[in-house]
Amino acid sequence: MANSVSSKIEKANEEAVKRILSAECNLVDIESAGKIIPGFKNDLFTHAGPPIEWERMCRTQKYAITNLIRYEGLADTPEKAARLAETGEVTIEPNHNYDAVSGMCGATSASLPVLVVKNPVHGNTSYCLQQTSLTAFGNKYETITELDFVRNTLAPVLKATIKEAGGINLKEILATGIQMGDELHGKLDGTRSVFVSRLLPHIVKTDFDKDTLAQVGEYFNTNPGRWYGGNLMMASCKAMMDPAKNIKYSTIVTAMSRNGVDFGIQVSGLGNEWF
Amino acid sequence: MANSVSSKIEKANEEAVKRILSAECNLVDIESAGKIIPGFKNDLFTHAGPPIEWERMCRTQKYAITNLIRYEGLADTPEKAARLAETGEVTIEPNHNYDAVSGMCGATSASLPVLVVKNPVHGNTSYCLQQTSLTAFGNKYETITELDFVRNTLAPVLKATIKEAGGINLKEILATGIQMGDELHGKLDGTRSVFVSRLLPHIVKTDFDKDTLAQVGEYFNTNPGRWYGGNLMMASCKAMMDPAKNIKYSTIVTAMSRNGVDFGIQVSGLGNEWF
Structure with a gap:
């Protein structure tokens, strides 16, 4: 009984939940994706x-991807940008391949600054535009x-x-x-x-000019910055869920994410496969 | 019937509620009580x-009052401060006599900076330490x-x-x-x-040094500043309730306040009398 599959699953899930609940998430940096995310190349769009x-x-x-292909200087019209994407001359991959997240239909490219969120308990790092x-x-x-x-x-x-x-x-x-x-x-x-x-005591110590x-x-008091908490949430959730990945026999869902057409999940014991 | 006392009361209360609901409250300044509150003398403690x-x-x-008598330099020991209060050599009055408010058992003195909250709809001003x-x-x-x-x-x-x-x-x-x-x-x-x-875009434009x-x-992120919203609330409520005062026949309660021993109310149609 102790070695039955169901008891193995139960034990694995206990471990997964323990990791999720004990995880922490600290915003430790903001840096361009190409500079900070391992393997993030100049022609990559996630x-x-x-x-x-x-x-x-x-x-x-x-549209988000062709916008960024243009923003990165790889094409100067939407048509040329779409052609690069179509022919595979630029690489398009899920964020999750790079420990990253974004909102649905969002895209990230090399020069975009991303939040760098570290989980000091388990040592992993997540990124979010x-x-x-x-x-x-x-x-x-x-x-x-x-x-x-x-x-x-x-x-x-x-x-x-x-x-600071x-x-x-x-x-x-x-x-x-919450x-x-x-x-x-x-x-x-x-x-x-x-x-x-929380920023106030520190932002005033930076060397930027008043304006x-x-x-x-x-920004934080007007419409463009309205959604900033969403960025913090996405990166933090990923940083706190990732330690629960790759636990053999665990059936815990470690990611739920949409690309605008398909909804996919990842399951701890089944690695990076999407279902 | 239209001239009965009850119809006069109803009409007066409608007017009072209309004023309360239409009132606004803007923080327009912070200044020492002695400088900004009309009639607030150096030997007054409210x-x-x-x-x-x-x-x-x-x-x-x-204790709050003797602390402030000492703080204002009128006495150098708690005993001397208490004697000044006891003998009436300093004046002690309710905040409400000066369009002001504070928490129960709080005290205000001339050199204390107070929030200056203006109700632009009815033109009145309130103050709060x-x-x-x-x-x-x-x-x-x-x-x-x-x-x-x-x-x-x-x-x-x-x-x-x-x-700013x-x-x-x-x-x-x-x-x-809320x-x-x-x-x-x-x-x-x-x-x-x-x-x-809301402060952030403006505080960074002031000329104070970083430290x-x-x-x-x-202050705003630690225990001492924890209660700052209470100061904002007290001054604002007074600024929005005061226009409803002194409406003949109105039975609306315009102030509820405690001094640590007695609880008192003021009623619109009955002016500044406490009950």
Whole structure:
């Protein structure tokens, strides 16, 4: 009985749950994907959910990818960008192959600054883009100014702030936000406000000029920054779920993710396979 | 029937409720009580609730007042301070005589910086101290460092921040906090976090050095600043209730307040009398 499959499953799942509950998640850096994520090449574009062929992708997902192919300077028109994707001249893979996450139909490319979230209990690291309408909702390329702001202003300021703070405990912030009624997808005001509150003692110690810091402050109080808690949530959940992966016999679902067409799950005992 | 007392009361109460619901409250300044509150003299000490003779005051309230008599330099021992209070050589009155509020057993004196909250709809202004354990909970005089921080660091920084912001809409912040589960007395985390978030774009534009701004940031994230939402709430409620005062025939309660011994109310149609 002790060696039956069901007892092995039970024991494996206990271990998985133990790891999930004991995991922590600290925001330790913000850095461009190409620089910080192992194996993330300049011609790589990653998306949410299970793998999907270019032909089967929904228009929104395609748009996010072609936007970023242009943003990375690999093509100067949407048509040329689509051709590169179609012919496989650029690589398109799921985020999860790179310990990363994003919102559905979001895309990440090498020059995009990503949140670097470390789970100090189990030693693993997760990455998540800072969502913009250009990189997530198939918005028109002209909204690129938002991405420029994230890359050139928000990311450097937050990187310096995180360094000043010596890392930021996201589990505490997310838990506080949830107690304020956030469900961390549509309602995020509590989490974002607590996050901003935790930033204050450190952001003021960075060397950026007043106007730059004020722009970051404005971002968190206006529509573009509304969803920032979502970025924190995605990276943190991945950092806390990943230690439960690859436990032999465990049936715990370690990832649930969509690519705009297919919904996929990964199961602990079954590694990186999508179902 | 239209001229019966009950119809007059009904009409008066409708007007009172209309004023309360239409009121707004903006934090427009932080300034010392003696400088900003009309008639607030250097030897005046105000307390919450209805008037009460020195002899009948509870120990906590007495302690807050003698602490402040010493803080204002009018006495150098608690005994001398108590004697000044006992003999009437200093004036002790309810906050409400000066459009002000504080927590129960709190006390306000001339050099204390108070929040200045304006109701732009009806033109009235309310004032509220920034609570510390020295001025509210009869703590020992040695906790004076907290009050020094509030007076010399927090107040000047917030004053400059409010000026940069052109005033801060507190009704929106309090309403958001309440939707996050705050009841604004024991639970205040949502309100304070949203307030800090609203400060960020403006506090970084002030001319204070990094360490000073960082101290203010720390304050809002640690125990001393925990209750800041309470200060915002008290001043705002008074600013929004005061327009409903002095409406002939109105039976609406416009103030409920305690002095540590007595609980008192004021009723619109009955002016400043306490019951």
